[in-house]
Amino acid sequence: MSSFRQFLLYNPLLNPIRLTAWNIMTKLLAERNLAIVAAGDEQEKSAFRELLKKVRLQIPMVLRDSEAYSIYSAVIHTAKIPGIIAEVGVYEGGSSWLISEMKGSREFHLFDTFEGLPPATGDDPKFKEGTFKSSLERVQKVLRNYPNLHFHKGLFPKTAVGLEDLRFSFVHIDVDLYQSTKDCLAWFYPRLNPGAMLISHDYQEAEGVKKAFTEFFADKPECLVELSGTQVCFIKTGTASGQARA
Numbered sequence: 001m002s003s004f005r006q007f008l009l010y011n012p013l014l015n016p017i018r019l020t021a022w023n024i025m026t027k028l029l030a031e032r033n034l035a036i037v038a039a040g041d042e043q044e045k046s047a048f049r050e051l052l053k054k055v056r057l058q059i060p061m062v063l064r065d066s067e068a069y070s071i072y073s074a075v076i077h078t079a080k081i082p083g084i085i086a087e088v089g090v091y092e093g094g095s096s097w098l099i100s101e102m103k104g105s106r107e108f109h110l111f112d113t114f115e116g117l118p119p120a121t122g123d124d125p126k127f128k129e130g131t132f133k134s135s136l137e138r139v140q141k142v143l144r145n146y147p148n149l150h151f152h153k154g155l156f157p158k159t160a161v162g163l164e165d166l167r168f169s170f171v172h173i174d175v176d177l178y179q180s181t182k183d184c185l186a187w188f189y190p191r192l193n194p195g196a197m198l199i200s201h202d203y204q205e206a207e208g209v210k211k212a213f214t215e216f217f218a219d220k221p222e223c224l225v226e227l228s229g230t231q232v233c234f235i236k237t238g239t240a241s242g243q244a245r246a
Helices: 003-010 012-032 042-058 065-077 094-102 136-142 178-191 207-219
Strands: 084-088 108-112 149-153 168-173 192-200 232-235
Touching: 042 065, 042 094, 065 094, 065 168, 065 192, 084 094, 084 178, 094 108, 094 136, 094 168, 108 136, 136 149, 168 178, 178 192, 178 207
Parallel strands: 084 108, 084 168, 108 149, 168 192
Antiparallel strands: 192 232
């Protein structure tokens, strides 16, 4: 990637301009209902398109339509797996809304600094501290009609202290950085029930994210599967200790 393109995409001085552009783009997409989904049940896809249109009209989403559908579909199809749901990297709450709509009665834990990205390392040359800053209060207002939501403000995994006995059926992470991704994998992996799925954003575009996955799964039995857009996922094999809390 050229240095000029990196400047346009990641320089924090341009955050207000990028946010305005995202707002305009997502509203145009929503108004034209351009959700592109290549596979899946027709009824499921139709419901997804309507929901995504509703979300995009109110929230600037950095997810592509296909990425949003991967999350939506994963929530539906992990309903038969014991355990609850988590998301690390909430931003404005777009993916959280999709998850909340389809999670059923499962608890949903949402983790974010709500102060933007923490300091990056040399493994994360694209990202600057404070990028993707959002508001906890705004996200809580958007999701106010959904039950069993738990918000954790601060840097993960410090914000997960006291939650060590939880077990999960689906986890979505969108944290951009090497250390944050590594911390998420280390914390959630032993707490995923067999058959549970974890999806991460930015695998193909963020060097630190891909490095963290490559290192972590070097000695693990699971296969990493690259999805449409920038996502990667895996399904947990084996057994998990403890009982799922639903």
